[in-house]
Amino acid sequence: MNPFSLFKTISRGNSYWRTKNAATLIIISCFGLLALMIAFGEYTGFRYFLKTLQESPEFKTVVISYSLHSLYAVIFALMIASCLILSPILFLKNNQDNFLLSLPIKTTSTFTARLISQIAMISWTAILFGLPATLAIGIDTHQSIIFYLLALIFLILTIILTVSLSNILLFLIVALTRSTTTKLISLFSLLSVGLILYALISTVTPHNLETLLAGQTTNQNTEALKDLTKQFQYWPSTLYAESIISPIIGKSLINLNSLYLILITSLALIIQFFIAKLTYRRSQQMTQENNEKTSHKKATLSKMNGYRLYFFKELFLIFREKSDRNQFFLFVFLFMIYVGFISNSPNLTSEPDPIWTPRIIFFILTTISYFTVLLALRFTFPFGSTEKHKNWFDLTLPLVRCRSFCAHIVSTFLPIAIIIETIILLTARALHYSSAFTTPLLLITPILCLTNIVLASSLGVMMPVKHNTSPESMSTTPSGLLAFLVCLTYSTAITSIIWLEAKNMIINGQIGINIGSYYSIAILLSLLLIILFWYYGKKSYKKLNLN
């Protein structure tokens, strides 16, 4: 190969990695790798876990039984949650229905096609988290190929059972309440969150956990675990868990539990089709018709002028959007659960301040902040979303563009800042940190953290726009993703420093000791980010929106 053709090949390769297809390939590969790592990690963990229990056969059986029941209960809860959120969108709020309903296609055919997609979409949870544990048990107990085949069949049956149960619930609710899809999605989201939380924490109450920890002998522990396992007896996932455990306790895989599983799944499937045949078409029509319903609102914005009008328009756009408003209610519900959870969390370490609580709180808060900020970025930098058109229109108006940009930023992030601040205050109150209310650090810390996350993630979006010729690249090409990830990593680091330091100061009362070091670095870095943000924002915003 001569140098010229080599250069041509390299540049062709280089330009390929800047395309949308390459970004998709990288993202899919990363997710695939992550999924494999999780599956492998779970498999290895289970194998190690089973090996360590070799010496005590009775205790081993009880431990495996409890682990599998818990694992499959969580998988079942996750699948139900996915189904409940997915079902209204897939079956009712489907863009294609507007046309599909007019075609001479049988209702059951459309329903079956969508049911198959739904099963395919949610099965990843069961396959990714359920199969490695089954595989580990099979290999540990030297099972034949029949075991794996039957286990796979039973797992598929469990998936079908889960889907059927959620769909029966959906159609019954639609038929009884004539609810709109948005309301249903909110209701189901709340139900799902409740179910997942219940699955995660119901069996591990402070009482039975303390009993387990207090158990000095294996016998006591065995009894405590048996009690815990009983908590799952009414979960449909128990049928699968019991079937998988059968070979370990010397029973055949085809037993009463597996027969029950087959029977219940068939029954649920028949009921589901029967209800769908009666109600599905009407439910689809109702969803279409609900889009036409109008309501009369007062024109609140007519009382305002100038940029006040512009700012409030942005806020109203968010809160007048039904789905966004419902997300907000969901958020409030989550806060309540969160506060209730930390208020009643057991003090397992018997120390004045539990060691693990602040760490969990930090983790939860950071996660919530990230998700919120990433959601909010959609509004400020709306790439392919519907908001893009609104921004285009704004740019045609005789408004100063950087002021319009600021209005977007402030109106998007101000509600988030208020929400996060509220969580912090509620957390401090729930943990009885009375001194926390007297220190301004509690107010400054989250704002400083949020500012960093917002600025850094926004920069991650804007920097590639400034330097790339194709504006599409900012969210879809590897360079855009890389810049975004670098900025997110930076904001994670700085947030961790600030938060951990603030936590030390509040909990240990060390206010003033490290204030010079950490906070001044954080504030300096924030200032630097603000300058960069202003520079890139001003240059990029117009390009970002107009292209």
Next chain:
Amino acid sequence: MLQFKKVNKKFGSLTAVKDLSFHIKKGEIVGLIGQNGSGKTTTIKMIAGLYTPTKGQILVKEHDVAIDSEFTRAVIGYIPDEPAVYGKLTGDEFLNFIGEAFQIPKEERQAKINELHQIFPMGEQANGYFEDYSRGTRQKYMIMAALLHHSPLLLIDEPIVGLDPGSAETAINLFSDYVKDNEHSVLICTHTLSVAEKICHRFLVMHEGILIADNTLKELRQKTGVNGSLEEIYLKLTTS
């Protein structure tokens, strides 16, 4: 072919269509015209089975749309106002899907698709995804899909929006030819009154959900005393 008997449609507190009664005979092209929000699209969607009437009866070939929708859907071709369907299907895959839904045998279907491609040449675009097409191209595919199964009753909501002048002319000629055998009928809902005037035999004028006129152009001229175009007659009707 189509009969409306005192049909009402309410969306919550809003009455979109009020006591609507009319009929369409075989071999007729009827234009449904009216202001925005006058109930035209709701009327079309009720015939297509997308909405259920709150009161009244819609009969297609003597079959009630609300009771025997499987039959009525098999005899109706529908071209919606927003041709945004199946983003990840290519145009030809879409046509094949429609052909399958209307149970057209594979060979006949393919021959018909080739024939339609002669009328609306798509070139390389035929291999692209629906989501990447322009509005005009999507509209062309929707028209081709309706012509593919050649149903007795064709419902068209805004027939030529987004089409280039040449394709618009072709589409108008195709709709005119559609009823020539006296076995088919077309209901066109449109704001492009010049097109309606050119091809429709009769006009249904709707205003705030009520049918205010059901006449031929000649009758409308006599009724309003306006001897001009359909647009002038329409303005006279709706402003008075």
